[in-house]
Amino acid sequence: MDLQTPFPRGEEPTPPRIAVIGGGITGLAAAWQLQQKVEGTGFQYTLLEASGRWGGKIRTERIDGFGVSPFVVEAGPDAFVTQKPWALELARELGLEERLLGTDDRRRRTYVRVQGRLTPLPEGIMLIVPTRFRPFLTSRLFSLRGKLRMGLELFIPPRQDETDETLADFIRRRLGAEVLDRLGEPLLAGIYNADAERQSLLATFPRFRELERRYGSLTRGMWAMRRRTRHPAGASPRPLFMSFRTGMAELVEALVPRLTGDLRLNTRVEGLERRPTGGYRLRLSDGGTLEASGVILAIPAAGAAHLLADLAPEAAARLRALRTVSTGTVSLAFRAQDAPRLEGFGVVIPRSEGRAINAITWTTAKFPERAPEGYELVRVFFGGSRTPHTFALEDTELLATVQRELAEILGIRAAPLFHRIHRWPRAQPQYDVGHLERVAAIEAALPPDIRVVGSPYRGVGIPDCIHQGREAALCLAAVLETQRKLSTQAARG
Numbered sequence: 001m002d003l004q005t006p007f008p009r010g011e012e013p014t015p016p017r018i019a020v021i022g023g024g025i026t027g028l029a030a031a032w033q034l035q036q037k038v039e040g041t042g043f044q045y046t047l048l049e050a051s052g053r054w055g056g057k058i059r060t061e062r063i064d065g066f067g068v069s070p071f072v073v074e075a076g077p078d079a080f081v082t083q084k085p086w087a088l089e090l091a092r093e094l095g096l097e098e099r100l101l102g103t104d105d106r107r108r109r110t111y112v113r114v115q116g117r118l119t120p121l122p123e124g125i126m127l128i129v130p131t132r133f134r135p136f137l138t139s140r141l142f143s144l145r146g147k148l149r150m151g152l153e154l155f156i157p158p159r160q161d162e163t164d165e166t167l168a169d170f171i172r173r174r175l176g177a178e179v180l181d182r183l184g185e186p187l188l189a190g191i192y193n194a195d196a197e198r199q200s201l202l203a204t205f206p207r208f209r210e211l212e213r214r215y216g217s218l219t220r221g222m223w224a225m226r227r228r229t230r231h232p233a234g235a236s237p238r239p240l241f242m243s244f245r246t247g248m249a250e251l252v253e254a255l256v257p258r259l260t261g262d263l264r265l266n267t268r269v270e271g272l273e274r275r276p277t278g279g280y281r282l283r284l285s286d287g288g289t290l291e292a293s294g295v296i297l298a299i300p301a302a303g304a305a306h307l308l309a310d311l312a313p314e315a316a317a318r319l320r321a322l323r324t325v326s327t328g329t330v331s332l333a334f335r336a337q338d339a340p341r342l343e344g345f346g347v348v349i350p351r352s353e354g355r356a357i358n359a360i361t362w363t364t365a366k367f368p369e370r371a372p373e374g375y376e377l378v379r380v381f382f383g384g385s386r387t388p389h390t391f392a393l394e395d396t397e398l399l400a401t402v403q404r405e406l407a408e409i410l411g412i413r414a415a416p417l418f419h420r421i422h423r424w425p426r427a428q429p430q431y432d433v434g435h436l437e438r439v440a441a442i443e444a445a446l447p448p449d450i451r452v453v454g455s456p457y458r459g460v461g462i463p464d465c466i467h468q469g470r471e472a473a474l475c476l477a478a479v480l481e482t483q484r485k486l487s488t489q490a491a492r493g
């Protein structure tokens with residue numbers, strides 16, 4: 001690593017300031033970690049957010065007036081996965097344990113719309129692999145031919161090399177085209193709002209390749225995992241997904257008041273240049289400037305490319321090449337009598353069904369606390385590579401389309417009590433095949449005192465974003481400490 005001394009010989013080093021650009025969960029987590037790291041070391045940090053609120057894609061609206069408790073409508077994430085520890089860890093550090101809300105996994109059931117009918121995922125399916133025979137054999141989700149092809153998975157030799165492949169190629173290779181159409185594409189590519197024919201296996205489901213290699217078969221690997229995760233009788237496993245009692249925003253609302261650094265809302269960073277004497281100068285939208293020894297960019301890749309265009313042109317060009325798609329959700333509230341609750345968390349819709357939407361979450365089945373007693377909340381997902389034409393619709397037409405889909409798919413014909421449309425233009429990073437190599441090349445092309453982190457790079461989920469933010473803070477603090485020692489030595493001698 002090239003560690004330049006940031007201060008010229010003889011000049012007294014000022015306490016290093018780290019600028020964190022972007023006040024979404026990644027930038028907030030970076031600031032939180034810096035705060036732990038910097039206490040007593042003389043580091044300082046400034047967190048700069050372009051908009052007038054913290055949290056980025058984490059945005060919760062609480063709507064009163066219908067009962068004792070409010071409706072809780074999420075514009076972005078509605079939960080985080082608990083298998084990765086970093087969101088839970090942060091929640092605990094912030095004293096939010098009592099506020100955590102788990103899904104009731106006994107009622108977890110996902111439906112797939114197949115040839116116009118809602119078909120439940122058979123019990124025992126782990127992601128896309130059956131781990132229990134009877135429910136799988138009796139399920140109507142797959143044809144007999146499809147089931148036989150899935151069984152062949154046990155005998156297909158594992159791929160040994162380390163090269164990436166698309167999720168679609170992997171699923172076709174191991175489990176067959178029907179699993180790709182009915183599960184892989186709507187469920188797994190759906191999590192990433194991605195196109196399975198372009199999606200990187202190694203960047204999104206590396207575990208599949210590991211299991212294939214280790215056990216010779218994905219199915220055998222899943223069986224082994226299932227045996228290992230079995231819980232003793234009576235012990236209740238941790239829910240797979242969790243949120244907070246009044247929405248994901250609780251994480252942000254607990255974190256921000258604990259940050260004691262220099263926090264600035266409504267401050268867009270418009271330019272970033274190297275100072276002749278070391279470190280960086282940030283040009284801000286309020287007309288001011290900020291000097292920093294190191295910078296964490298926790299913003300979309302296109303914004304990072306813009307700021308790095310002169311400073312690190314190779315990294316900027318590579319950042320510009322990272323694809324995004326536009327997605328959105330419509331949340332709709334109903335009286336319970338107008339929308340009989342689905343016995344499950346939601347519906348995924350294969351591309352081959354040719355519908356105008358991608359998926360439906362029955363929010364109040366997943367978290368009953370999201371609506372007052374006697375009401376239901378449903379959330380429809382659209383856009384991305386599957387239904388870009390729906391994203392292009394004006395609001396009125398979009399709502400009419402969504403209501404038509406709800407009537408045909410779930411039989412809900414009543415008009416909603418209210419609805420909320422949230423659009424996220426060019427905001428969903430796409431991890432295309434070769435993604436990890438592209439990210440490594442970006443990181444290698446950056447100066448050691450500049451980091452890019454967040455959903456465009458090494459995981460889109462909230463736990464991954466928190467982890468990336470914290471790791472970047474630790475790495476950057478270590479680099480700056482070393483630079484400071486080198487400067488001090490240079491000044492002395």
Ligand SMILES: Cc1cc2nc3c(=O)[nH]c(=O)nc-3n(C[C@H](O)[C@H](O)[C@H](O)COP(=O)(O)OP(=O)(O)OC[C@H]3O[C@@H](n4cnc5c(N)ncnc54)[C@H](O)[C@@H]3O)c2cc1C
Pocket residue numbers: 021022023024025026027048049050051055056057058075076077078079080081267268269270298299300303327328329424427453454455456459460461462463465
């Ligand atoms: C509809 C939807 C549903 C999702 N559901 C889930 C889910 O259920 N579970 C899950 O784990 N994840 C989910 N995700 C993904 C997750 O929400 C995101 O990956 C994560 O919140 C991204 O956080 P971030 O801090 O990296 O980026 P962002 O939240 O995008 O924050 C970036 C911030 O940078 C600011 N900014 C941009 N440019 C500048 C600049 N030049 N100067 C200063 N500030 C700037 C922006 O205003 C923004 O606040 C979902 C995402 C969407 C859109």
